[in-house]
Amino acid sequence: MQRGNIFDYKNYLYFKLAVVMILLAFAAFMLFEPAVGHYGGSWIGYGLGVISAVMVLWMAWYGVRKRRYRSAGTTQGWLSAHIYLGTALTVIVTLHSGFHFGFNIHTLAYGLLLVVVVSGFFGNYTYMIYPRQMTENMGEDSLDGLLLRIAEADKLARQIALLMPDDINDIVTHACRSTFIGVGLLEQLRGFQPNCPSALAVQKLTTMGNHLSTDQRKLHRELYSIMVRRQSLVKRARQDLMYRSRLGFWLYFHVPFAVALLVAMTAHIIAVFFYW
Amino acid sequence: MALVSGRRRAGTVKARTRCVLIETPRRVMQKLINSVQSMRNILNEVAIKSVVQICIGLSLSGDELNDLAKHAILKSYAAGEDLFHEGDEADGLYLIQSGSVTVSRMIGGKEVVLFYVAAGNYVGEMSLVSGEPRYATVRAAIATEAVLIDAGRMRDIIARNPEIRSALDARFLQHLQEQERRQQQGTTSDNTGTIGNQATPSNLISFLIQQGVGEATDVLLIDESLCIRCNHCEQACSDTHGGATRLDRDAGPIYANIRVPTSCRHCEHPHCMKDCPPDAIHRAPHGEVYIDDSCIGCGNCQQNCPYDVIQMAVVHEQPEPSLWQMLLGIRPQPEIIEGGAKVAVKCDMCKDITGGPVCVRACPVGAALRVNPEELLSYAGSTPGEARLLGSDEN
Numbered sequence: 145m146q147r148g149n150i151f152d153y154k155n156y157l158y159f160k161l162a163v164v165m166i167l168l169a170f171a172a173f174m175l176f177e178p179a180v181g182h183y184g185g186s187w188i189g190y191g192l193g194v195i196s197a198v199m200v201l202w203m204a205w206y207g208v209r210k211r212r213y214r215s216a217g218t219t220q221g222w223l224s225a226h227i228y229l230g231t232a233l234t235v236i237v238t239l240h241s242g243f244h245f246g247f248n249i250h251t252l253a254y255g256l257l258l259v260v261v262v263s264g265f266f267g268n269y270t271y272m273i274y275p276r277q278m279t280e281n282m283g284e285d286s287l288d289g290l291l292l293r294i295a296e297a298d299k300l301a302r303q304i305a306l307l308m309p310d311d312i313n314d315i316v317t318h319a320c321r322s323t324f325i326g327v328g329l330l331e332q333l334r335g336f337q338p339n340c341p342s343a344l345a346v347q348k349l350t351t352m353g354n355h356l357s358t359d360q361r362k363l364h365r366e367l368y369s370i371m372v373r374r375q376s377l378v379k380r381a382r383q384d385l386m387y388r389s390r391l392g393f394w395l396y397f398h399v400p401f402a403v404a405l406l407v408a409m410t411a412h413i414i415a416v417f418f419y420w
Numbered sequence: 421m422a423l424v425s426g427r428r429r430a431g432t433v434k435a436r437t438r439c440v441l442i443e444t445p446r447r448v449m450q451k452l453i454n455s456v457q458s459m460r461n462i463l464n465e466v467a468i469k470s471v472v473q474i475c476i477g478l479s480l481s482g483d484e485l486n487d488l489a490k491h492a493i494l495k496s497y498a499a500g501e502d503l504f505h506e507g508d509e510a511d512g513l514y515l516i517q518s519g520s521v522t523v524s525r526m527i528g529g530k531e532v533v534l535f536y537v538a539a540g541n542y543v544g545e546m547s548l549v550s551g552e553p554r555y556a557t558v559r560a561a562i563a564t565e566a567v568l569i570d571a572g573r574m575r576d577i578i579a580r581n582p583e584i585r586s587a588l589d590a591r592f593l594q595h596l597q598e599q600e601r602r603q604q605q606g607t608t609s610d611n612t613g614t615i616g617n618q619a620t621p622s623n624l625i626s627f628l629i630q631q632g633v634g635e636a637t638d639v640l641l642i643d644e645s646l647c648i649r650c651n652h653c654e655q656a657c658s659d660t661h662g663g664a665t666r667l668d669r670d671a672g673p674i675y676a677n678i679r680v681p682t683s684c685r686h687c688e689h690p691h692c693m694k695d696c697p698p699d700a701i702h703r704a705p706h707g708e709v710y711i712d713d714s715c716i717g718c719g720n721c722q723q724n725c726p727y728d729v730i731q732m733a734v735v736h737e738q739p740e741p742s743l744w745q746m747l748l749g750i751r752p753q754p755e756i757i758e759g760g761a762k763v764a765v766k767c768d769m770c771k772d773i774t775g776g777p778v779c780v781r782a783c784p785v786g787a788a789l790r791v792n793p794e795e796l797l798s799y800a801g802s803t804p805g806e807a808r809l810l811g812s813d814e815n
Contacts, residue, residue, distance in 0.1 A: 149646055149785060149786060150784070150785050150786065153786070204747065207746065207747040207748070207749070208743060208746040208747050210782070210784055211652075211655075211741065211746040211749065212746065213655070213656035213659050213660050213778045213781075213782050214660060214773065214778070216774065216775045217775070217781070218780070218781045218783075218786075219652070219781060219782050219783060219784045220783060220784060220785060220786040222784075223784045223785065270648075271648050271785060274648075275644060275645055275646055275647050275648055275649075275787075276644070276645040276677070278644075278649070279644040279645065279674065279677060283674065284672075284673055284674050286670050286671070388649065391648055391649065399748060399749075403747075403748075
C-alpha cells in the first residue's frame with residue numbers, strides 16, 4: 145500500500161521530469177542562437193513548438209483518460225504528470241516564442257495557454273486545502289442529512305412560533321421562508337447570505353424573551369435553542385456547498401479555455417505554415 | 421488452511437505431472453466439517469500441523485510434529501473474549517488458526533490497543549521466552565479459533581531446537597521495541613489531555629476493529645484529507661459494472677481523516693454466503709467474494725450482510741461516451757430498460773478487469789486505497805502504513 149498525493153507521486157517522478165525538460169529547453173535556447181535571433185520560425189523555435197503542441201494535445205487527453213475507466217495504470221499518475229508537465233509547458237512555449245509578442249493569433253494562443261495553466265494552479269490550491277476543511281465541517285453527516293434536519297427544525301420552530309406573540313412569529317416565519325442555501329453561483333462561492341434572516345432571527349430572539357408570560361418563556365427558550373441549532377446547520381450546509389463549488393469552479397475556466405486553446409493553436413499552426 | 425481461516429491461500433500449488441483432482445466446494449466442505457465429528461478431528465489435526473508450520477516455520481521431524489499436534493488444544497473464542505489477560509501466568513503459545521485478535525495493554529488507566537494479529541500468526545511468545553507473567557491482554561476481534569501449545573511442551577521444543585529459540589528471541593526483542601514505541605505514542609497523547617480525539621495508530625486500530633475490519637480480507641478506505649469529492653470512484657465502478665455502483669463514497673464512519681465507505685470488505689467468512697439458494701456467491705482464488713450469473717434476486721445476501729454493501733439492481737451495459745463527451749465530462753443518457761429483473765450486486769474487486777480495482781485507479785488524487793487489514797494492522801507492516809494513513813509524515 146502506497147499513500148502519496150498528486151505532488152509527491154512516485155517520489156516526485158514528474159516533477160523531476162519537468163525540471164529536466166525545462167533545463168534541456170533552456171540549454172538548447174542558450175547554446176544555439178540563430179543568426180537572425182530567437183523566434184518561433186528558427187529551427188530551435190520549430191523544435192520547441194512541435195514539442196509544445198504535442199504536450200498540449202497530451203494535456204487535453206487527460207480529460208478523456210480520466211473518464212476511460214478501463215484503461216491501464218492510475219489516473220493519479222496522469223494527474224501528477226498533467227500538473228508538472230503542464231507547468232513546464234509554459235516555460236517551453238515562452239522559449240518557443242523567442243519573447244516576440246503582438247496582437248495576433250500566435251500571442252492569443254499563448255495567452256490562452258497561460259489562462260489554462262493559471263486556472264490549473266488555482267485548482268491545485270483548492271485540492272490541497274479544501275478536502276480537509278470539508279471533512280472538519282461535515283464529519284460523518286451528508287449534505288442531504290443536514291438539509292433534512294433543517295427542514296425538521298423549520299417545521300418544529302413554526303409550530304412553536306404559532307403559540308408566541310405576533311412579532312416573534314413573524315421573525316421565525318421570515319427566517320424559515322427567506323433563508324437561502326446555495327441559491328446562485330455567487331452565493332455558493334461566498335458561502336454566506338448577506339443579512340441572513342436565520343442569523344437575524346437568533347439575534348432578535350435573544351432580546352425578546354423579557355415581556356413574555358411564564359408559559360411563553362418556557363416555549364421561548366425551546367424555540368431559541370431550535371433556532372440556534374438551525375442556524376448552525378444552515379451555516380454548515382452553506383460551508384459545504386461553498387467548498388464544493390470552489391473545488392469545481394476553476395474548471396469553468398480550465399476546460400473552456402483549454403478548448404479555446406486547442407482551436408487557437410490549430411489556427412496558429414495553419415497560419416504559420418500558410419505564410420511560410 | 422485457507423478453507424479454515426477464510427483468508428487468501430497461503431501458498432501456490434502447481435501440478436508437476438498430469439493429475440486429476442476433485443474439488444469440493446468450500447460451503448459443502450464446511451457443512452461436512454460442522455456435522456461430522458471424525459472429519460472435524462482429522463481436519464483439525466492437519467490444520468494444527470499446518471498452522472504450526474506456517475506460524476512458527478518449524479522444521480520439526482514428523483514424529484515431533486505428530487506429538488505436538490496430538491497434545492495441542494484447539495480453542496474457540498467469541499468476538500470480544502479474552503485469550504489471556506495482562507498479568508496472567510503464561511500457559512503456552514497460541515497459534516491463530518482463524519479469525520484475528522487484538523493485543524492491548526493498560527496504559528495510564530486506559531486500555532490501548534497495540535497490535536492487530538490475523539490468522540496464520542502466533543501470540544503469547546513473549547512471556548514464554550522471558551518466563552514472566554503476560555505482558556498484554558489478547559482479545560478475539562471476531563470469532564476466533566486458536567491452537568494452544570502448552571508452555572512445558574513449547575519450552576521442550578525450544579530447548580531442542582536452537583534456531584527456534586533465536587527466532588523467538590528476535591521476535592521478542594522486536595515486539596518489545598515496537599511496544600515501547602506504541603506506549604510512548606499512547607502516553608504523549610495522554611499528556612495532551614485529549615486522548616479520545618488523538619489520531620494515534622492505536623486508536624485507529626480500535627476504530628477499524630469496531631467497524632468490522634477485523635474480519636475483512638480487503639477493505640476500501642478513503643483518505644478524506646485528499647478526497648476532492650469528484651465521485652470518479654463511484655462512476656468508474658458503475659461504468660464498469662453494468663450501471664450499478666457497488667460503493668457509496670459519501671456514507672460510512674470517519675476516524676481522523678480515514679473514512680470506511682460502504683463497500684464490500686470480502687470477509688473471511690462471508691455473511692452473504694450463508695444462505696444463498698442457488699449457491700451463486702463464491703470466493704475467487706485471490707480472495708474476491710463475488711456473485712455469479714445464477715443469482716435469482718431473492719435478496720437473502722442483502723439482508724445477511726451486516727455492512728449493507730449488497731444492493732438489488734438491474735444490471736445493463738453502459739453506452740460508451742464519445743470523445744467530446746469524455747473531454748467535457750458530459751454523461752451520455754443511459755438507456756432505460758423496462759422490466760429488467762433485479763439481482764444482487766456487490767463489489768467483486770474488479771477481478772475480471774486487468775490492472776485491479778477501478779475505484780482506486782480512477783481516483784485522480786490517490787485518496788481511495790484498498791488495504792489488506794493484515795498488512796495494515798499486523799506487527800510487521802503496520803507502523804509506516806498507519807503513520808502514512810494518518811498523515812503523520814506530512815507537515
